Amino acid sequence: xxxxxxxxxxxxxxxxxxxxxxxxxxxxxxxxxxxxxxxxxxxxxxxxxxxxxxxxxxxxxxxxxxxxxxxxxxxxxxxxxxxxxxxxxxxxxxxxxxxxxxxxxxxxxxxxxxxxxxxxxxxxxxxxxxxxxxxxxxxxxxxxxxxxxxxxxxxxxxxxxxxxxxxxxxxxxxxxxxxxxxxxxxxxxxxxxxxxxxxxxxxxxxxxxxxxxxxxxxxxxxxxxxxxxxxxxxxxxxxxxxxxxxxxxxxxxxxxxxxxxxxxxxxxxxxxxxxxx
Amino acid sequence: xxxxxxxxxxxxxxxxxxxxxxxxxxxxxxxxxxxxxxxxxxxxxxxxxxxxxxxxxxxxxxxxxxxxxxxxxxxxxxxxxxxxxxxxxxxxxxxxxxxxxxxxxxxxxxxxxxxxxxxxxxxxxxxxxxxxxxxxxxxxxxxxxxxxxxxxxxxxxxxxxxxxxxxxxxxxxxxxxxxxxxxxxxxxxxxxxxxxxxxxxxxxxxxxxxxxxxxxxxxxxxxxxxxxxxxxxxxxxxxxxxxxxxxxxxxxxxxxxxxxxxxxxxxxxxxxxxxxxxxxxxxxxxxxxxxxxxxxxxxxxxxxxxxxxxxxxxxxxxx
Ligand SMILES: Nc1ncnc2c1ncn2[C@@H]1O[C@H](COP(=O)(O)OP(=O)(O)OP(=O)(O)O)[C@@H](O)[C@H]1O
Ligand SMILES: [Mg+2]
Numbered sequence: 357x358x359x360x361x362x363x364x365x366x367x368x369x370x371x372x373x374x375x376x377x378x379x380x381x382x383x384x385x386x387x388x389x390x391x392x393x394x395x396x397x398x399x400x401x402x403x404x405x406x407x408x409x410x411x412x413x414x415x416x417x418x419x420x421x422x423x424x425x426x427x428x429x430x431x432x433x434x435x436x437x438x439x440x441x442x443x444x445x446x447x448x449x450x451x452x453x454x455x456x457x458x459x460x461x462x463x464x465x466x467x468x469x470x471x472x473x474x475x476x477x478x479x480x481x482x483x484x485x486x487x488x489x490x491x492x493x494x495x496x497x498x499x500x501x502x503x504x505x506x507x508x509x510x511x512x513x514x515x516x517x518x519x520x521x522x523x524x525x526x527x528x529x530x531x532x533x534x535x536x537x538x539x540x541x542x543x544x545x546x547x548x549x550x551x552x553x554x555x556x557x558x559x560x561x562x563x564x565x566x567x568x569x570x571x572x573x574x575x576x577x578x579x580x581x582x583x584x585x586x587x588x589x590x591x592x593x594x595x596x597x598x599x600x601x602x603x604x605x606x607x608x609x610x611x612x613x614x615x616x617x618x619x620x621x622x623x624x625x626x627x628x629x630x631x632x633x
Numbered sequence: 634x635x636x637x638x639x640x641x642x643x644x645x646x647x648x649x650x651x652x653x654x655x656x657x658x659x660x661x662x663x664x665x666x667x668x669x670x671x672x673x674x675x676x677x678x679x680x681x682x683x684x685x686x687x688x689x690x691x692x693x694x695x696x697x698x699x700x701x702x703x704x705x706x707x708x709x710x711x712x713x714x715x716x717x718x719x720x721x722x723x724x725x726x727x728x729x730x731x732x733x734x735x736x737x738x739x740x741x742x743x744x745x746x747x748x749x750x751x752x753x754x755x756x757x758x759x760x761x762x763x764x765x766x767x768x769x770x771x772x773x774x775x776x777x778x779x780x781x782x783x784x785x786x787x788x789x790x791x792x793x794x795x796x797x798x799x800x801x802x803x804x805x806x807x808x809x810x811x812x813x814x815x816x817x818x819x820x821x822x823x824x825x826x827x828x829x830x831x832x833x834x835x836x837x838x839x840x841x842x843x844x845x846x847x848x849x850x851x852x853x854x855x856x857x858x859x860x861x862x863x864x865x866x867x868x869x870x871x872x873x874x875x876x877x878x879x880x881x882x883x884x885x886x887x888x889x890x891x892x893x894x895x896x897x898x899x900x901x902x903x904x905x906x907x908x909x910x911x912x913x914x915x916x917x918x919x920x921x922x923x924x925x926x927x928x929x930x931x932x933x934x935x936x937x938x939x940x941x942x943x944x945x946x947x948x949x950x951x952x
Contacts, residue, residue, distance in 0.1 A: 419852075419856075422856045424856050451856055451858045452857040452858020452859065453858055459849070459852075459853050459856070461849065463848075464852065465850060465853070466854075466867070466868050467872070467948070468871045468872055469867065469868070469871060477854075477857060477859065477863075477867065478858065505948070507948055
């Protein structure tokens, strides 16, 4: 079932480049290139992990798919969604409906809006309250938590709130930008399970993360990026042993450097706290 | 808790201001006795002594202050030296006139200023933003009395759209003045005060709203498919209206200053106009009462701003 769905590409990003034009002293302008010829694709029902060090361009990749790059960003390359070019106009029409985004930081919640209300945005007005309560229960939040403001919630609760803001009917692509840091292992597993379930029900999931070990629990493929370039696109199954099946040196080093692997192979796959250096 | 603290602070400020007002009056070169006597040269020295005792002028300054402050608290503002009637009677009518003028201008400048600022932020970089900003910068450096004169010259003298001054047609009995006539006379002073007040709120709101629009929560809102209108309503308004309201309450003092000038230019019979008359005429009881009342008014404005903040912002409320 999954394999059949995978054959059809949901989203493809080809030769994506992103630069920022900046003024350096007076009127001189230069462009700094932060993403160069990046490639990635996601099929229906597939979880694709995107891993890379801090500053490698993971969030920018996510933002460019949603069409929410800052005004001074210069982008080139081709993106296709559902077989058609993903233009700015289509992005505007699709986000929040077919394409959902789970942001990297809890600062993405409005500080002055009760979290329940934030989770209700995007639902039909009449059913919104009921749907939001349902979602909160599903993500282990209490009904009365909805009346709280972001500053009154713990980090883990905020993460789960962010999750509740993205699960909508008809969502076909979920871009999750590091949804896991700061939550305890149990909640972590739950988040991963949720993402896997969303994929199993047919959606494509892009899971951006530092945490390779957790990502491997649910990912079908892994895109490794370094300094804004694609280093390797590997099947999740290639991450095993000493990494012999991995094509790039960088990925192998990454894999071997995980504390779980260095230390004792017995613990591999059990940890869930392996981080990209 | 926070509200109680702020109230105490406002009360302390009012007490401090009353001390200052009293000190200014006490040390002013205008000696009430000399003034009074000069208006009635037939008074004998004994009579003057009696008057001094009646007015409590034989006591020390501290005691005099308490007598004065106590009378003020009881609403007994004394008798105006110029009009020979109780100060409270004079002020009552004047206060309502000023309140109408300042209240309408305050609301208008707040609403229009906020609207323009928010619009400029959403259209930042575009022509409408540039026009609004240019307009605001010009207004910020426009003196109130000058604007009042220009408006009077253009709208009243040249085009006869509005009356040149006063609060009602001259020669009409107060009871016979219609509401429409009052509004018509209020128009120019209100226009002056509102226009002067707009720029401040506009520039401040634009700045705040631009910050909000660049925030991560608005980025997220866009990522969730919220329209500009929804971004404004769900996030922009909520996060910017409080600072705007606070600013507008803090603007009370300038509003009062502006109204003194506008009332003078348009001979509008409000407190500000009266203040000038009382000051120039050396009418200390009237002068002191107006200063005190307007001070209380300004401090109350600031207190309301604080309280609004506390009630609406959950983060301050939790302190
Ligand atoms: N608005 C901007 N202007 C200039 N440079 C930017 C801007 N936004 C991001 N960058 C640069 O682009 C690069 C990639 O940033 P990005 O946020 O995508 O990293 P990331 O992989 O998500 O990192 P992290 O794991 O820390 O979240 C960084 O070097 C960053 O400095
Ligand atoms: Mg990031």
